[in-house]
Amino acid sequence: MNQTGIQNCHEQELQFFGAISASLSHQLNNVLSIINENAGLLSDMLAAAEQGFPLDAAKIDRSTQRIAKQVNRGAGYISRMNQFAHSVDETEQTVDLNVMLAQIVSLCQRFASLRKVALLIEEPAPAEAKIQACSFRLQHLVYLCIDLALAGSDQESTIQLSLAVTENRHRLSLHWPGSATAKTGINEKVTVARQMAQQSGGEFEATVEAGKAMSLTLTF
Amino acid sequence: MSKLRILIVDDEEELVGALVERLQLRGMDAYGVTSGAEALVFIQTTELDVVLLDMKMPGLGGLQVVKKIKAEKPQLQVVLLTGHGSTEDAEKGIECGAFDCLMKPIKIEELCQVLGKAAECQEPPAP
Numbered sequence: 165m166n167q168t169g170i171q172n173c174h175e176q177e178l179q180f181f182g183a184i185s186a187s188l189s190h191q192l193n194n195v196l197s198i199i200n201e202n203a204g205l206l207s208d209m210l211a212a213a214e215q216g217f218p219l220d221a222a223k224i225d226r227s228t229q230r231i232a233k234q235v236n237r238g239a240g241y242i243s244r245m246n247q248f249a250h251s252v253d254e255t256e257q258t259v260d261l262n263v264m265l266a267q268i269v270s271l272c273q274r275f276a277s278l279r280k281v282a283l284l285i286e287e288p289a290p291a292e293a294k295i296q297a298c299s300f301r302l303q304h305l306v307y308l309c310i311d312l313a314l315a316g317s318d319q320e321s322t323i324q325l326s327l328a329v330t331e332n333r334h335r336l337s338l339h340w341p342g343s344a345t346a347k348t349g350i351n352e353k354v355t356v357a358r359q360m361a362q363q364s365g366g367e368f369e370a371t372v373e374a375g376k377a378m379s380l381t382l383t384f
Numbered sequence: 385m386s387k388l389r390i391l392i393v394d395d396e397e398e399l400v401g402a403l404v405e406r407l408q409l410r411g412m413d414a415y416g417v418t419s420g421a422e423a424l425v426f427i428q429t430t431e432l433d434v435v436l437l438d439m440k441m442p443g444l445g446g447l448q449v450v451k452k453i454k455a456e457k458p459q460l461q462v463v464l465l466t467g468h469g470s471t472e473d474a475e476k477g478i479e480c481g482a483f484d485c486l487m488k489p490i491k492i493e494e495l496c497q498v499l500g501k502a503a504e505c506q507e508p509p510a511p
Contacts, residue, residue, distance in 0.1 A: 198402070204402070205402045319443065
């Protein structure tokens with residue numbers, strides 16, 4: 165790969181890191197906002213009680229439960245953020261594709277949800293699907309595929325992701341109903357995903373024609 | 385002065401629930417919905433002074449909803465909520481006709497102040 169190609173790859177990777185970090189920080193901010201409002205509501209109720217209004221135990225219980233729920237939700241985001249941040253630690257390691265797929269799908273759920281699209285990992289998953297690779301690059305590659313699929317989807321549709329292992333080849337497929345109308349930027353996204361797949365030693369196939377069901381396949 | 389009538393629109397249901405109660409405790413008529421589409425239906429059936437609207441929501445986003453509200457009910461004020469540090473979203477929202485934009489997490493005193501100012505601006509000028 166020439167210097168321009170390497171620089172392009174680095175830019176793509178940085179954009180990916182930025183997109184995931186921004187999404188997680190946005191979700192954490194939402195968690196803090198809910199905690200802030202419910203803690204504020206408790207404080208309002210106490211202030212009202214000091215003025216002689218009776219405390220409503222059910223309302224207090226509901227707000228404290230909401231806070232506890234958001235603390236758990238926030239802990240989940242922090243755990244995902246931490247795993248994601250550490251995925252750049254090793255340039256090559258044993259990657260469990262089932263785990264990697266679940267992680268990146270989880271990180272992409274908000275992008276899908278904003279477009280009112282569902283991401284679904286098909287069952288059953290292969291019993292064992294491990295390869296030697298860079299975890300960060302693999303996640304980036306799957307992210308590019310999901311991003312492409314989201315760009316080519318209409319609202320209320322479902323993108324199905326499936327993993328298969330045959331004769332030491334690992335194949336990740338994405339299928340979705342496609343869109344009745346041609347979407348802009350799809351061909352550019354296909355080009356980038358293909359380049360990044362080649363960079364990672366994989367193969368990439370895409371069927372993205374407006375008005376037809378669409379699919380992407382990554383093979384390692 | 386009559387009670388302020390506020391609609392809170394945010395896909396985070398537990399934020400909407402708590403905020404509705406906090407504004408009610410401060411003497412406002414506060415309502416909540418969890419999508420832009422619900423908000424557009426709600427404003428057709430209920431007299432309101434201000435809509436407090438989250439920018440990032442599934443389906444119809446905040447900017448799209450502001451444009452639709454302003455097209456249908458230009459006198460109705462909209463205050464946007466954003467979780468982003470960037471002022472870019474806020475500027476876009478103001479360009480679309482929003483009265484102001486507040487960052488989450490919200491400070492309740494600041495929110496009440498902005499809602500009050502927005503409602504005042506909604507009143508038609510004296511003849």
